[in-house]
Amino acid sequence: MQSTIKLLGQTAVRKLTTTKANMATSSFSNKYKFETLLVSTPREYVYHVELNRPQQFNTMNSAFWREMVECFQAISEDSDCRVVVLSANGKHFTAGLDLTDMGPLMETVLGNGDVARKFRTLQQFIKSYQLSFTSVEQCNKPVIAAVHGGCIGGGVDLITAADIRFCTQDAFFQIKEVDIGLAADVGTLQRLPKVIGSDSLVRELAYTARKMFADEAAQAGLVSRVLSDKEIMLKVALEIASAIADKSPVAVQGSKHNLNYARDHSIEEGLNYMVIWNAAMLQSEDLRVAAMASMDRKGPPPSFSKL
Numbered sequence: 001m002q003s004t005i006k007l008l009g010q011t012a013v014r015k016l017t018t019t020k021a022n023m024a025t026s027s028f029s030n031k032y033k034f035e036t037l038l039v040s041t042p043r044e045y046v047y048h049v050e051l052n053r054p055q056q057f058n059t060m061n062s063a064f065w066r067e068m069v070e071c072f073q074a075i076s077e078d079s080d081c082r083v084v085v086l087s088a089n090g091k092h093f094t095a096g097l098d099l100t101d102m103g104p105l106m107e108t109v110l111g112n113g114d115v116a117r118k119f120r121t122l123q124q125f126i127k128s129y130q131l132s133f134t135s136v137e138q139c140n141k142p143v144i145a146a147v148h149g150g151c152i153g154g155g156v157d158l159i160t161a162a163d164i165r166f167c168t169q170d171a172f173f174q175i176k177e178v179d180i181g182l183a184a185d186v187g188t189l190q191r192l193p194k195v196i197g198s199d200s201l202v203r204e205l206a207y208t209a210r211k212m213f214a215d216e217a218a219q220a221g222l223v224s225r226v227l228s229d230k231e232i233m234l235k236v237a238l239e240i241a242s243a244i245a246d247k248s249p250v251a252v253q254g255s256k257h258n259l260n261y262a263r264d265h266s267i268e269e270g271l272n273y274m275v276i277w278n279a280a281m282l283q284s285e286d287l288r289v290a291a292m293a294s295m296d297r298k299g300p301p302p303s304f305s306k307l
């Protein structure tokens with residue numbers, strides 16, 4: 001009798017565990033359900049976001065601009081994620097702005113209304129598109145962009161907002177905006193000079209729209225690794241992502257936040273900000289856990305609470 005009750009109890013526990021796991025999976029699928037992006041969890045604490053309109057070369061349509069914000073703002077606050085790999089499906093990473101989905105924009109440009117009204121509408125448009133990539137930069141979690149094939153126009157704006165960039169040997173980068181009659185307006189001109197350091201090269205690329213291939217991109221510092229093909233690139237990106245995910249999230253996210261702050265301020269301002277930041281964060285349990293683990297080299301690797 002007692003063993004029957006015990007067995008029934010075990011079945012109930014198993015059912016409850018399975019139900020909880022199913023609920024977690026379905027809440028993940030609902031939260032990260034998009035038309036233009038595919039989100040998966042290939043490893044513990046690692047999310048993989050893929051641009052997912054392969055037939056259209058992942059061109060950036062209105063759904064994409066909206067979903068990028070939704071996706072990266074959700075990830076920023078998701079304690080099950082500590083690091084993101086951002087790649088793309090299909091032949092190219094992205095062909096940039098979807099030139100077939102510019103209806104509302106062109107309606108404003110060509111439509112009725114005086115210059116002030118048109119200005120206000122376009123201002124909102126451009127600001128909201130900028131937020132799509134600023135949400136990558138402002139995401140609490142580091143983002144590793146893994147680029148293959150063409151990374152064109154808006155693609156360069158996007159990857160300059162990422163923390164780390166890898167590419168395949170066949171990748172090329174193109175600030176294509178001048179070819180369609182506009183100055184790049186969603187991040188390239190602001191972020192690329194800080195990423196690659198050579199103002200001269202940025203200007204050459206922005207004024208000519210010429211392709212920059214993988215080896216030159218590595219030499220310039222736009223990417224930190226060039227891998228032979230996409231499969232190997234994703235393997236390496238996921239390994240690096242896992243290595244980051246094993247570290248204290250307090251330390252990693254604090255590093256991202258302070259690197260971004262330091263990039264945009266003087267050294268003195270950055271140091272002052274760091275004092276305030278760590279006067280709070282040094283009180284976190286991660287410091288004790290990590291310090292104990294590094295002293296006890298034979299013990300298990302440290303494990304950190306979710307953040």
Ligand SMILES: CC/C=C\C=C\CC(=O)SCCNC(=O)CCNC(=O)[C@H](O)C(C)(C)COP(=O)(O)OP(=O)(O)OC[C@H]1O[C@@H](n2cnc3c(N)ncnc32)[C@H](O)[C@@H]1OP(=O)(O)O
Nearest residue numbers: 059095096097098099100126129150152153154176177186
């Ligand atoms: C507020 C503004 C915010 C953001 C602004 C961003 C600006 C930009 O992104 S500017 C860059 C815009 N993109 C382009 O100019 C891309 C131009 N295309 C190419 O360079 C090439 O097509 C390619 C992407 C390198 C692919 O070359 P290939 O593999 O040889 O294929 P194709 O035969 O050239 O193209 C096949 C098919 O795709 C269409 N297409 C390509 N790019 C786009 C695009 N961006 N939008 C819409 N459609 C695109 C191309 O026209 C072909 O169509 P067909 O009907 O088959 O002719």
